[in-house]
Amino acid sequence: MAKAMEALLAVVLLLFCGEWQVVRGEFDYRDALSKSILFLEAQRSGKLPQSQRVKWRGDSGLTDGKLQNVDLAGGYYDAGDNVKYGLPMAFTITTLAWGTLDYGKELKAAGEIQNARDAIRWGTDYFLKASATPNELWVQVGDPQADHNCWERPEDMDTPRSLYKIDKDTPGSEIAAETAAALAASSIVFRFTNPRYSHLLLQRSQSLFSFADRYKGTYGGECPFYCSVSGYNDELLWAASWLYRPTKSSYYSNYIIQHDDVKAYVNEFNWDLKYAGVQVLLTDLYFQGEAQFSAYRSNAERFVCSLLPGSPIRSVKTTPGGLLYVRDGANTQYVTSAAFLMARYSDLLSAKKRTLSCGNTLFKPNDVMGFAKLQIDYLLGRNPLGISYMVGYGSKYPRQPHHRGASVVSIHQQPRKIKCIEGFMNWFHKDSSNPNTLIGAIVGGPDKYDRFVDLRTKSSMLEPTTYINSPLVGVLAKLYRMTCKTNRQC
Secondary structure, eight states: HHHHHHHHHHHHHHHHHHHHHHHHSOOHHHHHHHHHHHHHHHHHHBBTTTTTTTTOOOOOOTTTTTTGGGGOSSSSSSSSSOEHHHHHHHHHHHHHHHHHHOOOOHHHTTTTTHHHHHHHHHHHHHHHHHHHTTTTEEEEEEOHHHTTTTTOOOOTTTOOOOOEEEEEESSSSSHHHHHHHHHHHHHHTTTTHHHHHHHHHHHHHHHHHHHHSSOOOOOTTTTTSSSOOSOOOHHHHHHHHHHHHHHHHHHHHHHHHHTTTOOOOOOOOSSOOOOOHHHHHHHHHHTTTTTGGGEEEEHHHHHHHSSSSSTTTOEEEEEEEEEEEEEESSSSHHHHHHHHHHHHHHHHEEEEHHOEETTTEEEEEHHHHHHHHHHHHHHTTTTTOOOOSBSSSSSSSSOOOOOOHHHOOOOOTSSOOOOOOHHHHIITTOSSSSSSOTOOBOOOOOOTTTTTOOOOOOOHHHHOOOOHHHHHHHHHHHHHHHHHHHHOOO
């Protein structure tokens, strides 16, 4: 008990110190927020709009889908390669939409609400194309092996744009359900600004959910890069939960209750494992008076308790510098997603004036948000190395992100085609800063000892992904609002 209280006191002291430094203006959360959304524009595939702000990018993948006479131009590249993977892309849009919904006022105050909506629509427009035929969903564009054996700008890529789809004979419930969740969440984002588009998204979401539930099965076609280890039950619950939010249909609430996995205690939230997201989302509804979802509260609290220093049931370790560390390989994805859920749960506790009980240790809402804030502050520079893991934020940040488009000279500066081997020889293995700054990208981050090597070949440390940034948007919006109120600069 004494050790738990000491750890709790440490969290409170760190929170106080953090707030003091923020008041003094060390971190500009509004700038970080703006840049976190801007990164997604660097990941765009397809015909870029005139409003495109990342000017070193050009059009790419314009003939995607042509092999099967479908239009699959658009969407996002997931990371530093040129493949479009449906599962992580859908999770990106779902979490970005969630942050935009629940922190819409904060995004509006920061002047970023339209940029967030544009980022969401770039994904949902693609999903509408990919799901145009009932009981079919195109889930991947690009041959991953050929792509990973080539270092080309997306504007130059000449590797096979192979197409992969799921249907009733080749099911993929995880991807179909996650896409349904993305469209349902996004339909709420556009409910008042574009009712017709919102209705279309909701209809398609319902269709995809029915497809995912009727033809159950796991799709292995995105392996070895995006293999579903957790199965599809979490995605089905996730999609049903998001469909319940705009429809309030008893069909979805009954589905959630009937398929509830009460043993689904988890300590991470990511593109493969959605239970924690379901639990926090439904606890929100429970606190709003939806008593049928009461069972989800305990597991939501166990998730948060598994992260907090001082909690007797803490199960996720941190680096010596205080960063949550789940596993090697883009560990920052687990940091930003956990921070988002902690931010949301602290909101729920505050609204109900409640505390969080982790065994015999109590945490206030500010304690929960304080630890989320510490995670974000670490990423922005308050860490043993004094480096910002967001590219372009601050004066010391990674200069060699593992990213094809950013690491090769822009097509606008060098229109000549740069082929695979030349890309590896002249750009990938070149130990110098990328010619294009990938502003806003959160890279994979340090190892479990806070060590970090800024070298392009270290993909686990240097590769950014869309789903690292997408949950970050909501947290940064909240932090901006918190600090600007403190400084009276809103």
